[in-house]
Amino acid sequence: MELFKVYPLYNVTPVKAEGAYVWDKNNTKYLDLYGGHGVISIGHSHPKYVKAFTKQLNKIGFYSNSIQNPLQQKLAQKLGKLSDCENYKLFLCNSGAEANENALKLASFITGKSKIISFKNAFHGRTSAAVAVTDNATINAPINLQQKVTFLPLNTIELVINELDKNDVAAVIIEGIQGVGGLDEGTTEFFQQLQKVCNKKGVPLILDEIQSGYGRSGKFFAFQHHNIQPDIITIAKGMGNGFPIGGVLILDTYKAKFGMLGTTFGGNHLACVAAISVLDVVEKEDLINNVNSVYNYFLKEIKSVSKVKKVKGKGLMLGVEFDFEVAELRKKLIFEKHIFTGGSNNKKLLRILPPLNINKEQIAIFINALKELLDE
Numbered sequence: 006m007e008l009f010k011v012y013p014l015y016n017v018t019p020v021k022a023e024g025a026y027v028w029d030k031n032n033t034k035y036l037d038l039y040g041g042h043g044v045i046s047i048g049h050s051h052p053k054y055v056k057a058f059t060k061q062l063n064k065i066g067f068y069s070n071s072i073q074n075p076l077q078q079k080l081a082q083k084l085g086k087l088s089d090c091e092n093y094k095l096f097l098c099n100s101g102a103e104a105n106e107n108a109l110k111l112a113s114f115i116t117g118k119s120k121i122i123s124f125k126n127a128f129h130g131r132t133s134a135a136v137a138v139t140d141n142a143t144i145n146a147p148i149n150l151q152q153k154v155t156f157l158p159l160n161t162i163e164l165v166i167n168e169l170d171k172n173d174v175a176a177v178i179i180e181g182i183q184g185v186g187g188l189d190e191g192t193t194e195f196f197q198q199l200q201k202v203c204n205k206k207g208v209p210l211i212l213d214e215i216q217s218g219y220g221r222s223g224k225f226f227a228f229q230h231h232n233i234q235p236d237i238i239t240i241a242k243g244m245g246n247g248f249p250i251g252g253v254l255i256l257d258t259y260k261a262k263f264g265m266l267g268t269t270f271g272g273n274h275l276a277c278v279a280a281i282s283v284l285d286v287v288e289k290e291d292l293i294n295n296v297n298s299v300y301n302y303f304l305k306e307i308k309s310v311s312k313v314k315k316v317k318g319k320g321l322m323l324g325v326e327f328d329f330e331v332a333e334l335r336k337k338l339i340f341e342k343h344i345f346t347g348g349s350n351n352k353k354l355l356r357i358l359p360p361l362n363i364n365k366e367q368i369a370i371f372i373n374a375l376k377e378l379l380d381e
């Protein structure tokens with residue numbers, strides 16, 4: 006059987022990885038500044054992660070959500086403490102799209118309404134409601150277009166108020182920092198107003214922290230730069246450092262009912278152990294501090310690359326913008342300099358999502374490679 010070809014692939018076959026490096030089948034070593042779409046948080050094959058995971062695999066890997074699994078409570082407690090979100094409850098699932106799907110469904114249960122407000126250039130995943138609130142017509146099939154969604158520009162609160170005043174809105178969903186869209190983000194003033202108008206109307210505010218969460222922005226969650234308290238927060242990507250896991254954090258004021266949400270695989274033993282060991286490493290290795298210190302270094306050093314027009318994003322969720330399209334540059338970075346970077350809807354922007362424990366020397370390798378390739 007052939008694969009159903011939905012991905013344009015680079016001709017690289019990784020077979021081994023460690024920290025911020027990946028090796029292909031020819032033993033070529035690549036610096037990974039992309040972490041497979043921002044998934045690798047504590048570095049590839051972190052020894053503590055591998056050890057905890059292997060130990061669990063030798064005990065029990067999976068059972069469904071019909072039995073007690075104390076690892077889920079352990080994960081919820083650790084996550085609550087480390088993210089300073091102890092006044093939330095946790096629902097576990099398997100991916101980012103699934104986290105958003107459940108968040109939107111929950112908001113619709115709560116409000117009894119069905120229309121969603123989302124934002125221009127948003128990306129929230131590829132399942133039914135998640136893709137409908139994603140601002141990309143080409144990945145929405147007719148079945149997805151049945152959902153009622155209004156896309157508004159970021160940072161225009163009057164338009165949000167107009168929509169909310171129609172009294173048919175189930176939720177507002179927004180990324181902490183837009184990832185796939187190209188690193189745009191709401192201002193602090195906008196986030197604070199958004200929270201206020203949602204509260205006033207009793208409409209849950211969903212913060213999609215799937216890419217921007219887990220310390221990547223320099224705080225545990227990107228919305229924490231704006232001093233707000235969303236009703237619902239969605240997480241995935243860095244949460245499992247490569248093992249599929251997602252989650253929905255739900256403010257304490259919302260009450261659960263049996264059967265309201267559910268999943269077969271979500272919160273299984275292996276997923277929980279992966280997520281617990283990620284949090285252990287983020288805490289013990291002080292990774293959020295590292296994110297901030299490497300970010301400052303990055304901002305300083307990138308100034309020496311004169312062709313860079315702008316740096317967008319925060320922490321280690323960065324977009325380096327040029328005044329030309331970067332597809333060729335990305336290819337040269339991979340095949341000539343052996344550095345992985347990412348692209349986005351903004352074709353002039355390189356997306357940088359390295360492991361949170363990357364160091365300054367590794368960033369310097371990237372800066373020098375850019376200079377050489379751009380002939381500076």
Ligand SMILES: Cc1ncc(COP(=O)(O)O)c(C=O)c1O
Pocket residue numbers: 042100101102103105128129130131180184185213214215216217241242
């Ligand atoms: C902000 C955001 N939300 C949701 C998703 C979907 O996550 P997944 O691919 O795990 O379904 C992504 C994936 O890129 C994302 O960046």
